[in-house]
Structures are given as C-alpha cells and as structure tokens.
Amino acid sequence: MTDIRRIVVTAPGAMELRVEEPAPLGPGEVRARSVTIGVCGSDTHALHGRHPLIPMPYFPGHEVTGVVTEVGEGVATVGVGARVTVEPTLPCWTCKQCQQGQENLCENLQFFGCGYLQGGMADEFVVRADRLHVIPDDLDDDAASLIEPLSTPVHAGRIAGPLDGKAVVIMGCGTIGLLMLAVARYDGVRRVVMTDPLPAKREIALRLGADAVVDATASDVVEQVREALGESADVVFDCVAIQSTIRAAIALATKGGTVAIVGVPAADVTIPTIVLQDNQIRIQGCATYVPEDYAKSIAMLQAGAVKAGDFVTAHFPLTQARDAFDASAGGGEIKVLIHP
Ligand SMILES: NC(=O)c1ccc[n+]([C@@H]2O[C@H](COP(=O)([O-])OP(=O)(O)OC[C@H]3O[C@@H](n4cnc5c(N)ncnc54)[C@H](O)[C@@H]3O)[C@@H](O)[C@H]2O)c1
Numbered sequence: 390m391t392d393i394r395r396i397v398v399t400a401p402g403a404m405e406l407r408v409e410e411p412a413p414l415g416p417g418e419v420r421a422r423s424v425t426i427g428v429c430g431s432d433t434h435a436l437h438g439r440h441p442l443i444p445m446p447y448f449p450g451h452e453v454t455g456v457v458t459e460v461g462e463g464v465a466t467v468g469v470g471a472r473v474t475v476e477p478t479l480p481c482w483t484c485k486q487c488q489q490g491q492e493n494l495c496e497n498l499q500f501f502g503c504g505y506l507q508g509g510m511a512d513e514f515v516v517r518a519d520r521l522h523v524i525p526d527d528l529d530d531d532a533a534s535l536i537e538p539l540s541t542p543v544h545a546g547r548i549a550g551p552l553d554g555k556a557v558v559i560m561g562c563g564t565i566g567l568l569m570l571a572v573a574r575y576d577g578v579r580r581v582v583m584t585d586p587l588p589a590k591r592e593i594a595l596r597l598g599a600d601a602v603v604d605a606t607a608s609d610v611v612e613q614v615r616e617a618l619g620e621s622a623d624v625v626f627d628c629v630a631i632q633s634t635i636r637a638a639i640a641l642a643t644k645g646g647t648v649a650i651v652g653v654p655a656a657d658v659t660i661p662t663i664v665l666q667d668n669q670i671r672i673q674g675c676a677t678y679v680p681e682d683y684a685k686s687i688a689m690l691q692a693g694a695v696k697a698g699d700f701v702t703a704h705f706p707l708t709q710a711r712d713a714f715d716a717s718a719g720g721g722e723i724k725v726l727i728h729p
C-alpha cells in the first residue's frame with residue numbers, strides 16, 4: 390500500500406505534514422479516504438497548547454467526512470463506496486454511562502482527532518464502523534461537513550431545552566454560536582440575542598436570524614443584552630466560556646433559568662454561588678452528542694435550516710493546513726475545510 394500524508398501538531402504552534410504507512414485495518418473497522426476535514430475552535434486552541442484536554446503530539450481531524458475504501462472483517466453496516474461522516478467519540482461500551490445510552494459521557498472516553506492516536510486530518514482514516522453515519526445523497530460534501538459541528542448545538546439545545554417559545558441568549562458568534570442560533574430558530578425560540586466582540590461576526594449573526602446583537606466588549610454588556618431581549622433569559626448558551634461570559638450568563642439568566650456551558654473553558658472561573666443558589670440557576674455542561682443528535686443535525690441540513698453556503702467560507706489543501714488553522718483562528722471565516 391502507498392504511504393499516506395498526515396497532519397501532526399508536534400508542540401504548541403508547531404505543525405508538520407508526516408508521510409507514513411497506512412494504519413492496519415482490524416475486525417469491525419473501516420478505512421475511508423478523507424474528503425473534507427473541518428477546522429474547529431478546539432483544533433486551533435489545541436494547536437496553541439490552550440486546550441485543557443489535548444496533549445502533544447496531537448493528531449487533529451475530528452470533523453471528517455470520507456468515502457469508504459475497505460471494510461474489515463464482520464462489518465455489515467457500510468460498504469465500499471459509501472459516503473460517511475465520523476461520530477468521533479470512542480466509547481468503551483461497557484461502563485455505566487455507555488450502558489445507559491450516554492456514551493458521550495463514557496467513563497473511559499477517547500476521542501478521534503482530539504487526544505487520540507489518530508485523527509482524520511490525513512489522506513485516509515481507519516475507525517470502528519459503529520462510529521460512522523452514512524451521508525444522505527441529497528447533502529453535498531460542504532453540507533455533510535457540517536453534520537458533526539451542528540450536532541454539538543443540537544445536543545446543547547436538547548439538554549438545556551426545550552427551547553420552544555423561550556427567550557435565549559447566545560454568547561459567541563463563531564461557528565458553534567451561529568449553529569446554536571440555527572438550532573434555536575429551528576426549535577421555535579421567541580427571541581434570541583447574541584454577543585461577540587467582532588463586528589463582522591455580529592453582522593453575520595443578524596443576517597442568519599438573530600433578533601439583536603451586542604458588542605461583547607461593552608462595559609454594560611449585561612444591561613444591553615437584557616434590554617435587547619426585553620426580559621431575562623430562559624436559557625443562555627455560553628459558546629465562549631471564559632470568566633466574563635460565564636458571569637454575564639449567570640447575571641442574564643432568569644430565576645430558575647439555565648446557563649449552558651458549550652465552549653470549552655481554557656481555565657477555571659469563579660462564579661457568584663449566592664446568585665446560583667438564590668435564583669435557582671441550573672448550570673448545564675454540554676459534552677458533544679449522541680446518535681440522535683446526529684440524526685437531527687442531518688434532518689436540519691436536509692430541511693435547509695442550515696445552509697452550507699452560509700457557513701463554509703474557505704477551502705485549503707492538506708499541504709496548507711497551517712494556513713487553514715490560521716484562517717480559522719483569524720476571525721474572518723466561519724467554517725474552514727481542508728481537502729486532501
Ligand atoms: N461542548 C462541546 O462539545 C464542544 C464542541 C465543539 C466545540 N466546542 C467549543 O465551543 C467553543 C466555540 O467554538 P467555535 O468553533 O465556534 O470557535 P470560534 O473560535 O469560531 O468562535 C468563538 C467566537 O467567540 C467570540 N468571542 C471571543 N470572546 C468573546 C466574548 N467575551 N464574548 C462573546 N464572544 C466572544 C469570538 O470572536 C468568536 O467569534 C470553543 O471553545 C470550542 O472548543 C465545544
């Protein structure tokens with residue numbers, strides 16, 4: 390077999406294109422040629438050594454779609470030629486959480502493309518067949534690349550919801566925040582206000598259906614968001630998760646309301662526990678997704694509730710992965726895709 394190319398982050402800020410032998414294919418596994426690999430906020434944070442859960446060396450590529458080229462012994466769910474996307478959680482299937490259908494919370498969880506010894510940012514990848522979802526024919530490659538990223542806000546909306554008729558705030562107008570907006574609209578929220586320090590991102594949020602946006606750098610951001618919302622927030626989705634956003638989120642939540650932590654915090658924060666207790670605030674951590682979230686994500690894309698043209702804004706070859714990471718972190722793009 391011919392060698393394959395793989396992106397490896399060897400140390401904070403240092404990335405190389407490695408040439409190596411293809412991984413062996415075990416029973417129950419599938420080999421696929423990578424077609425699109427999305428660059429995620431988690432990837433750019435990890436590149437710069439700012440992701441708390443990803444050690445070096447780092448083999449990126451959890452947002453990957455591909456075409457199956459070989460199936461291992463005993464694989465009956467997909468065949469050669471199938472277009473697939475990966476659900477990158479790698480559960481043990483034996484722990485308490487896995488047995489309760491919460492494999493995203495597996496007590497022994499590994500994560501393809503995040504801290505695992507393999508990711509999809511390569512010419513091809515090998516993964517267990519049970520981690521694959523077949524891409525429907527009516528979704529093109531760009532739309533399919535959004536199945537995984539959209540599944541995170543779908544999951545967050547489900548566990549922090551129901552959202553129907555609710556007043557919602559979303560902090561951060563990056564890819565995750567904007568997809569969270571799509572979920573909020575799809576689920577029928579009454580009103581949604583978003584924050585971001587970047588005017589261009591706020592502009593996109595307005596274009597994609599936010600009722601109002603507020604500059605996150607304003608000293609009175611809480612007052613401005615409350616005013617724009619017209620009431621306290623039933624649910625606040627913090628898609629940034631730093632000290633200032635978590636504090637603002639708690640201040641904005643209605644009594645009995647929910648603050649959903651969707652962003653991966655780079656550091657611990659302090660929170661006003663008295664407000665939490667007295668206002669009976671629920672802090673809801675949100676960790677990836679399970680298959681039903683993938684199903685809703687696919688249905689939303691098929692229904693046109695998320696349009697690939699609004700989100701996929703840049704494409705790079707694998708040889709320019711570094712440029713792709715820089716573009717993704719630069720603030721000017723939404724979803725950046727790499728194509729081997
Ligand atoms: N919970 C999960 O399972 C999960 C899954 C995927 C990604 N994430 C996390 O979600 C977060 C967002 O991901 P992304 O891909 O959208 O990243 P991104 O970098 O594209 O977007 C972040 C946005 O937040 C904005 N921002 C920065 N400071 C802000 C502030 N104080 N107030 C409001 N907005 C601010 C930035 O300008 C940017 O637009 C990341 O932390 C990522 O690691 C979590």
Ligand SMILES: [Zn+2]
Pocket residue numbers: 429430431451452538
């Ligand atoms: Zn991601």
Ligand SMILES: [Zn+2]
Pocket residue numbers: 480481482483484485486487492494495496497498
């Ligand atoms: Zn488990």
